Amino acid sequence: MSLVERWIRFWDRHEPADALAVLRILVGAVVLSDLAEVGRLGLVEALWAPIEDGGIGPSRHARPISLTYAWLGASASHAWLIYVIACMAALAVTLGARTRASALVLVVAYAELSRLSPDADRGIDVLLRNALLVLAFSGAGKTLSYDAFRAHGHLHPFVRVPSWPRVFLVLQLTVLYFWAGILKQTAPWTALGGYSALFLVLQQPHYASFASLALSPELLAALSPLLAMATFVTVFWERGALVLPLLFYFRETRTRTGRVRAFVNRARLLEIWVALGVVFHLSLALSLELGIFPWGCLALYPALARPAAIRNVVARTARTIRRIARGAARARNPR
Amino acid sequence: MFAAASRPEYSTGVTHAPSGVARPAPRPWPALRAALLTFVLAVQCVAATPAQPIAPERFARAENQRLVGWLRAALAAIGISIERPRLEQTLIDASEDLIALRSQLLEPVAPFFRYTDTRQQWGLFLLGSRQCFRLHIQGRNRDGGWELLYRAGAEDRLGLAPWLRYRRLRGIFNPNQRGARAQYRGFVDWVSRRILAENIEYDAIRVSMERLEIGEPGEPTRSLGFEHVEVRTRAELVP
Numbered sequence: 001m002s003l004v005e006r007w008i009r010f011w012d013r014h015e016p017a018d019a020l021a022v023l024r025i026l027v028g029a030v031v032l033s034d035l036a037e038v039g040r041l042g043l044v045e046a047l048w049a050p051i052e053d054g055g056i057g058p059s060r061h062a063r064p065i066s067l068t069y070a071w072l073g074a075s076a077s078h079a080w081l082i083y084v085i086a087c088m089a090a091l092a093v094t095l096g097a098r099t100r101a102s103a104l105v106l107v108v109a110y111a112e113l114s115r116l117s118p119d120a121d122r123g124i125d126v127l128l129r130n131a132l133l134v135l136a137f138s139g140a141g142k143t144l145s146y147d148a149f150r151a152h153g154h155l156h157p158f159v160r161v162p163s164w165p166r167v168f169l170v171l172q173l174t175v176l177y178f179w180a181g182i183l184k185q186t187a188p189w190t191a192l193g194g195y196s197a198l199f200l201v202l203q204q205p206h207y208a209s210f211a212s213l214a215l216s217p218e219l220l221a222a223l224s225p226l227l228a229m230a231t232f233v234t235v236f237w238e239r240g241a242l243v244l245p246l247l248f249y250f251r252e253t254r255t256r257t258g259r260v261r262a263f264v265n266r267a268r269l270l271e272i273w274v275a276l277g278v279v280f281h282l283s284l285a286l287s288l289e290l291g292i293f294p295w296g297c298l299a300l301y302p303a304l305a306r307p308a309a310i311r312n313v314v315a316r317t318a319r320t321i322r323r324i325a326r327g328a329a330r331a332r333n334p335r
Numbered sequence: 336m337f338a339a340a341s342r343p344e345y346s347t348g349v350t351h352a353p354s355g356v357a358r359p360a361p362r363p364w365p366a367l368r369a370a371l372l373t374f375v376l377a378v379q380c381v382a383a384t385p386a387q388p389i390a391p392e393r394f395a396r397a398e399n400q401r402l403v404g405w406l407r408a409a410l411a412a413i414g415i416s417i418e419r420p421r422l423e424q425t426l427i428d429a430s431e432d433l434i435a436l437r438s439q440l441l442e443p444v445a446p447f448f449r450y451t452d453t454r455q456q457w458g459l460f461l462l463g464s465r466q467c468f469r470l471h472i473q474g475r476n477r478d479g480g481w482e483l484l485y486r487a488g489a490e491d492r493l494g495l496a497p498w499l500r501y502r503r504l505r506g507i508f509n510p511n512q513r514g515a516r517a518q519y520r521g522f523v524d525w526v527s528r529r530i531l532a533e534n535i536e537y538d539a540i541r542v543s544m545e546r547l548e549i550g551e552p553g554e555p556t557r558s559l560g561f562e563h564v565e566v567r568t569r570a571e572l573v574p
Binding site: 007008009010011012037038041043046047051054055056057067107108110111114115117118119120121122123124126127129130133162164168171175176177179180183184185186187188189190192193196197198199200201203204205206207208210213217218220221224231284289290291292293 | 453
């Protein structure tokens with residue numbers, strides 16, 4: 001078989017839709033929770049309305065930078081319109097209702113919000129938009145979704161979908177972490193600054209959680225060697241993402257021969273990398289106030305799992321929910 | 336509601352209808368899809384290359400001096416001797432050429448990146464510098480004295496923390512390496528208006544950024560003074 005044929009076959013592989021469906025649910029839920037937080041805090045107009053309407057967004061007299069403002073005019077009500085569309089699309093993506101269209105609408109609405117307040121749009125928002133674009137062209141809505149319920153009469157049909165979107169998301173994680181690691185060149189992230197970055201972050205008033213800020217200087221000093229080690233591991237782990245596609249490929253082709261492949265799979269290097277990532281993001285969520293950043297990154301991790309493993313987890317979870325529901329029903333009605 | 340099934344993990348060459356019944360894929364589609372995906376991958380790879388040329392002042396930093404030193408040593412190992420200033424200029428020129436090439440290559444797909452606001456530039460979680468900022472908000476009372484209303488991570492007399500600790504607002508007021516953000520003044524207007532509307536005892540609001548230098552382990556954090564100081568009076572904000 002020629003190289004071109006192998007390349008075509010590689011992108012034509014199919015797999016159970018469960019991994020992409022779980023990804024879709026997690027990504028949609030993270031975006032929805034963030035938009036809901038904006039609504040709860042009453043910041044919709046503050047973040048996206050024109051300055052003349054009490055917002056921090058672009059002036060009504062400025063050249064329109066968003067399509068909505070260019071077509072409909074700049075006003076607080078149009079900022080609300082984009083926000084509501086984004087919320088509805090995020091909910092639809094999470095539920096898997098008209099998944100492709102919902103994901104595309106969400107990308108456009110999310111991008112519109114970004115243009116209205118560029119400084120309020122962070123790296124994690126870009127990452128989630130990238131992921132939503134991939135999911136829009138995937139079969140992520142074919143199971144665990146309202147779309148599946150309409151087509152099959154139940155939520156969890158067995159459907160096989162192209163696996164390339166999951167490969168794309170693995171490559172996205174690779175680029176994300178590798179560049180984040182490479183750009184950590186300032187002294188505190190290197191031996192020149194004694195790997196003091198995490199020690200310093202925990203004292204930055206805009207980012208450290210109240211719990212971190214309450215740590216006494218003595219305790220922080222005592223913890224500093226541990227934090228230096230954590231800084232080193234963080235940089236090593238992020239730069240190590242460069243080999244992620246190779247580890248992923250070895251795991252996907254584990255039935256083939258080869259010493260390196262056998263060693264990588266036996267040593268569970270991919271699983272170790274993933275475990276370090278989970279620990280890193282959960283530690284950030286506990287010690288710093290980074291909003292959806294840790295959760296948005298973790299939402300993409302199911303791309304690294306085997307689709308069959310995800311399907312088993314989903315099936316087990318469904319069985320457990322059914323057992324609990326039956327138990328609750330029996331408790332309510334003992335007869 | 337849930338249907339369990341166990342089937343092989345991967346298959347190739349066929350697509351499946353929602354009912355699970357296999358049907359032969361049209362032959363040109365896998366090849367066309369592979370070509371499209373290859374194109375998307377190539378575009379994203381170009382988009383992932385640096386978007387800014389090397390700024391000359393960057394070579395003054397210790398970590399970059401070290402990198403240039405390593406590069407000189409590597410070149411010397413293969414018999415190429417080059418003076419440090421010339422190597423630095425060569426790197427700057429090369430980076431400018433690469434950025435120009437990158438822009439040319441991405442020009443046809445620029446509208447896609449613009450309308451979806453997607454990119455592949457990932458400077459994530461680059462915190463960890465020794466110097467940082469702390470937001471201060473003060474209100475001027477009837478006696479003309481300034482009262483501290485909010486100090487990030489410490490003082491919060493008016494319950495502003497839920498807003499000011501939200502990531503999107505922080506992205507607007509927290510200065511970056513180039514200084515105050517473009518939307519900082521709009522933020523000052525907004526927060527001042529909000530405080531003055533609910534607190535009639537103040538007639539002006541002062542928002543400032545205290546530059547801090549975090550000490551070595553066991554050393555205290557030092558204040559290096561206030562920057563980006565903005566004052567808004569009630570008369571200015573009321574239309």
